[in-house]
Amino acid sequence: MHVSMKKLYTESAQFDNQLTELLHRDQPSENGVDELVAEVVATVRHRGDAALYIYTKKFDGFDAEARGLEVPQFRLHQALDAIPSKQRESLEYAVARVRAYHEHQQQESWQIAESDGTILGQKVTPMQRVGLYVPGGKATYPSSVIMNAVPAKVAGVKELIMVSPTPNGEFNDMVLAAAVLSGVDRVFRVGGAQAIAALAYGTETIPAVDKITGPGNIYVATAKKQVFGKVGIDMIAGPSEVLVIADDSVDPDWVAMDLFAQAEHDEIAQSILLTMDDVVAERVQQSINRLLPTMERADIIQQSLKNNGALIIADSRDALVSVADQIAAEHLEIFTQDAEQLAQDISHAGAIFIGPYSAESLGDYCAGPNHVLPTAGTARFSSPLGVYDFQKRTSIIQVSQAGAQSIGQHASVLARGESLTAHARSAEYRLQSEGD
Ligand SMILES: NC(=O)c1ccc[n+]([C@@H]2O[C@H](COP(=O)([O-])OP(=O)(O)OC[C@H]3O[C@@H](n4cnc5c(N)ncnc54)[C@H](O)[C@@H]3O)[C@@H](O)[C@H]2O)c1
Ligand SMILES: N[C@H](CO)Cc1c[nH]c[nH+]1
Ligand SMILES: [Zn+2]
Numbered sequence: 001m002h003v004s005m006k007k008l009y010t011e012s013a014q015f016d017n018q019l020t021e022l023l024h025r026d027q028p029s030e031n032g033v034d035e036l037v038a039e040v041v042a043t044v045r046h047r048g049d050a051a052l053y054i055y056t057k058k059f060d061g062f063d064a065e066a067r068g069l070e071v072p073q074f075r076l077h078q079a080l081d082a083i084p085s086k087q088r089e090s091l092e093y094a095v096a097r098v099r100a101y102h103e104h105q106q107q108e109s110w111q112i113a114e115s116d117g118t119i120l121g122q123k124v125t126p127m128q129r130v131g132l133y134v135p136g137g138k139a140t141y142p143s144s145v146i147m148n149a150v151p152a153k154v155a156g157v158k159e160l161i162m163v164s165p166t167p168n169g170e171f172n173d174m175v176l177a178a179a180v181l182s183g184v185d186r187v188f189r190v191g192g193a194q195a196i197a198a199l200a201y202g203t204e205t206i207p208a209v210d211k212i213t214g215p216g217n218i219y220v221a222t223a224k225k226q227v228f229g230k231v232g233i234d235m236i237a238g239p240s241e242v243l244v245i246a247d248d249s250v251d252p253d254w255v256a257m258d259l260f261a262q263a264e265h266d267e268i269a270q271s272i273l274l275t276m277d278d279v280v281a282e283r284v285q286q287s288i289n290r291l292l293p294t295m296e297r298a299d300i301i302q303q304s305l306k307n308n309g310a311l312i313i314a315d316s317r318d319a320l321v322s323v324a325d326q327i328a329a330e331h332l333e334i335f336t337q338d339a340e341q342l343a344q345d346i347s348h349a350g351a352i353f354i355g356p357y358s359a360e361s362l363g364d365y366c367a368g369p370n371h372v373l374p375t376a377g378t379a380r381f382s383s384p385l386g387v388y389d390f391q392k393r394t395s396i397i398q399v400s401q402a403g404a405q406s407i408g409q410h411a412s413v414l415a416r417g418e419s420l421t422a423h424a425r426s427a428e429y430r431l432q433s434e435g436d
Helices: 015-023 033-047 049-060 073-082 085-103 142-155 173-182 192-201 218-227 252-263 278-294 298-308 317-327 339-345 360-365 401-417 421-429
Strands: 006-009 110-113 119-126 129-133 159-163 186-188 211-213 241-246 270-275 310-313 331-335 351-354 391-398
Touching (some): 033 049, 073 173, 129 192, 142 159, 192 211, 252 278, 252 298, 252 331, 270 317, 278 310, 317 339, 339 351, 401 421
Parallel strands (some): 129 159, 129 211
Antiparallel strands (some): 110 119, 119 391
């Protein structure tokens, strides 16, 4: 088993087109998915639990009406006791590191007092009830439970509702244990678009939430887009991606394995190597072919690398920085002698891993930062999931009598400029005429 990665050269006249094709962004959504999801959302909205029973039977293959949608509290604690102690220790380690990192993201309320006694400020409050989607179709993700739940807890969210599909109704004990350790309040075994609809609109069993966070497949992502507005959403986290920038200072086997690590998520995941050295690209290609047959998920990795992977050779450092910024990868690993400087020079990435010991897989589990990151180039305008996603800000305006004179005069002029007389007179009522 082997795979020949596409090779792209920045000096080629075709490079821009080749890069656009490789990134295959701006594609219309898959045939029929929008319509199917709209139907699922509408049916759950109108028929509640009855619709969840039908879809769970159809997509996850079990009878939730007979076996129950909610995972009982005793079952959650049973899972925590059932997992091997090594797994429990590592989950606890991850929760502690993720919590410690996210505590730095805490936003504080603030106030300023102006000289005339007017007080202005911003009050930060947590969301009341949040829904966490934890994917469970092709793989199970205890780490995603931690990455969603811990920042929500740090933010002070009152109630955390988790949904996750359980193919054939089978629980994954590590997922349930992670839920307990991360402070999740209630867990429901339902997935896909139907789970998102249930969180957005509520059913007899599942309470409606204020915001839904968490990654998922195309059905989950499409449903999140469709319910946005009724509830908040974090982002549309698509298939995993990694961009590795390497020179000859790093072992090519390490690079190959890091490309595999994201490719093994999904056939549609994307792993790219960017280098200024053709020899480095060639060595990584050799490592890929030698290591691929040793991988348990070799078929998925092969498909992902064949369809979406590439080795890009830049003809200058400027070209390398420009390509990295165009890709705006979810994960950017920089394994070069000037890694720290490159990390300064590249502006767009979800997370940057600097130096050969900073494997992206450490970030996926327990380095501390969040692994829910902007994908598909959205790192140009979007940020990692964090405490700030679970908090909202309210402006505070407390104008003194003296402040109302100066602010009011200008407000009145601006309001009359907009022909909004009630606004103007409301401000003018508070103006003191001379001699008052
Ligand atoms: N960005 C991140 O942080 C992160 C973390 C973990 C996973 N992921 C990604 O999340 C995704 C998880 O996808 P998954 O499929 O394994 O799990 P999933 O939980 O997102 O989806 C499974 C659900 O999809 C629905 N579904 C499946 N086929 C359907 C069909 N034909 N019609 C309607 N609904 C259907 C079913 O309801 C099923 O329960 C992967 O792409 C993975 O790479 C991303
Ligand atoms: N790399 C994924 C985000 O793109 C997160 C993850 C979970 N488990 C392993 N990896
Ligand atoms: Zn991963």
